[in-house]
Amino acid sequence: xxxxxxxxxxxxxxxxxxxxxxxxxxxxxxxxxxxxxxxxxxxxxxxxxxxxxxxxxxxxxxxxxxxxxxxxxxxxxxxxxxxxxxxxxxxxxxxxxxxxxxxxxxxxxxxxxxxxxxxxxxxxxxxxxxxxxxxxxxxxxxxxxxxxxxxx
Numbered sequence: 551x552x553x554x555x556x557x558x559x560x561x562x563x564x565x566x567x568x569x570x571x572x573x574x575x576x577x578x579x580x581x582x583x584x585x586x587x588x589x590x591x592x593x594x595x596x597x598x599x600x601x602x603x604x605x606x607x608x609x610x611x612x613x614x615x616x617x618x619x620x621x622x623x624x625x626x627x628x629x630x631x632x633x634x635x636x637x638x639x640x641x642x643x644x645x646x647x648x649x650x651x652x653x654x655x656x657x658x659x660x661x662x663x664x665x666x667x668x669x670x671x672x673x674x675x676x677x678x679x680x681x682x683x684x685x686x687x688x689x690x691x692x693x694x695x696x697x698x699x700x701x702x
Contacts (some may be wrong), residue, residue, distance in 0.1 A: 561686075562596070568627065568677070570682040576592070578604050578607050578608045578610075578625075579607050579648075579651075580607075580625045580628055580629070580648075582644060582648075583625075583644070583647075583648035583651070585642075586644060586648035586649060587648055587649060587652050588652060592656065594659075595632075595660055595664075596661070598614075598661075599659050599660055599661070600659075601614055601619075601659075602614060602659035602660075603615060603655050603656060603659035604621065604656070605619075605623075605659070606624055606651070606654075606655035606658055606659055607623060607624045607625050607651065607655060608623050608625060609621055609622075609623035609625075609626070622672070622676055623650035624654075624655060626649065627647075627651070627679065628644070628647045628648060629684045631643060631647050631679065631688075631689065632644065632685075634685040635684075635686060636677065639685060639686050640666035642686055643685055643686050643689065645688070646690070646693070647687045647689050650689055650692060650693050650696070653693075653696060653700075654667055654675065654692075654696050657696075657700055658671070658672060662674065663692055666699050666702055667696060667699050667700065668701050671695075671696075671699060674695075675692045675695065675696065678691055678692050678695065680702060
């Protein structure tokens with residue numbers, strides 16, 4: 551009986567630690583985006599992949615090689631998109647912009663030898679978003695462009 555309680559307590563502790571790690575895994579993503587992201591576990595090729603993904607969202611280099619900190623970063627881009635979209639578009643725009651960031655960021659952060667979206671693409675996507683007269687349409691256009699690049 552005591553052994554069963556000990557095993558149960560260890561299981562609860564292990565599950566709790568695992569859930570805490572998962573909850574903090576994307577604490578660097580804007581709070582309003584976290585609930586919008588694909589809830590499945592993120593798959594990083596390496597710890598460097600994970601650190602570059604964090605850079606994509608925050609602009610923080612965290613001692614990454616050849617990294618330039620600051621903007622653009624996806625957290626700030628989402629904020630600008632929401633302002634441009636206005637209150638009427640925010641409900642539709644937020645989940646699309648957040649999921650687009652997850653998709654693009656995971657691919658861009660991969661090793662240069664295997665990624666299909668590079669820094670030039672990020673600049674092109676940012677330009678597409680800026681020139682689009684409609685924020686929601688711009689996000690949809692960038693998503694189509696990114697999916698095309700990733701299908702290659």
